Amino acid sequence: MSRIGRHNEAHLVARIGWLRAAVLGANDGIVSTASLIVGVAAAPGARPSEVMLAGIAGLVAGAMSMAAGEYVSVSSQSDTEEADLARERRELAADPEAEHAELAAIYQARGLEPATAREVARQLMAHDPLTAHARDELGISEVTAARPIQAALTSAATFSTGAAAPLVLAGLTPAGQTEPVVSIGSLIFLAVLGALGARTGGAGMLRAAARVTFWGALAMAATAGIGRLVGTAV
Numbered sequence: 661m662s663r664i665g666r667h668n669e670a671h672l673v674a675r676i677g678w679l680r681a682a683v684l685g686a687n688d689g690i691v692s693t694a695s696l697i698v699g700v701a702a703a704p705g706a707r708p709s710e711v712m713l714a715g716i717a718g719l720v721a722g723a724m725s726m727a728a729g730e731y732v733s734v735s736s737q738s739d740t741e742e743a744d745l746a747r748e749r750r751e752l753a754a755d756p757e758a759e760h761a762e763l764a765a766i767y768q769a770r771g772l773e774p775a776t777a778r779e780v781a782r783q784l785m786a787h788d789p790l791t792a793h794a795r796d797e798l799g800i801s802e803v804t805a806a807r808p809i810q811a812a813l814t815s816a817a818t819f820s821t822g823a824a825a826p827l828v829l830a831g832l833t834p835a836g837q838t839e840p841v842v843s844i845g846s847l848i849f850l851a852v853l854g855a856l857g858a859r860t861g862g863a864g865m866l867r868a869a870a871r872v873t874f875w876g877a878l879a880m881a882a883t884a885g886i887g888r889l890v891g892t893a894v
């Protein structure tokens with residue numbers, strides 16, 4: 661029986677590394693919750709309890725939406741991979757000759773001599789036919805998903821961690837100061853996180869920090885503007 665290597669990491673985590681996935685989740689949490697808080701706080705006459713309620717609702721809604729999205733995405737990727745592997749297993753059982761020729765053709769297309777390609781295909785299929793076909797024909801090197809619940813919980817947790825930062829700031833800030841304190845504080849969190857994420861990915865820290873700070877500032881400016889407009893109108 662053939663084995664395809666399994667690992668425990670969640671979907672997004674498997675793709676980009678756990679620290680960067682955590683940074684991105686936290687980033688989402690900060691931007692959306694801070695924007696929500698700033699937007700509500702910008703409405704004239706907004707009470708501190710209303711601002712906090714909006715922030716808490718934003719945390720819960722965002723965490724649930726991240727969890728649901730990740731669950732669906734991981735599940736469907738997992739289903740697709742399982743179906744591909746099942747089909748490949750059937751084909752290998754039904755017509756090993758054709759499968760050998762198929763694999764040899766793949767290696768030949770990658771630059772091996774025809775005789776070498778046939779020999780490589782023969783040896784790899786003797787060793788582990790399903791893994792050879794999964795990797796070189798389907799492009800599946802490991803079964804990535806299989807843990808949609810874990811992926812969902814990871815996303816919800818990283819989002820909530822990020823969302824907690826502006827929420828705590830809002831809770832500690834005296835009424836009337838919420839807008840500047842939450843927006844400036846959140847931009848600092850974003851810059852630090854952006855630099856950290858870039859550092860782990862080997863990219864430029866300053867540019868990454870500037871990028872997330874820019875988009876965060878834009879999001880908060882937009883919701884503050886809307887909060888002020890709508891808050892004045894109602």
Ligand SMILES: [Zn+2]
Nearest residue numbers: 759762793797
């Ligand atoms: Zn095949």
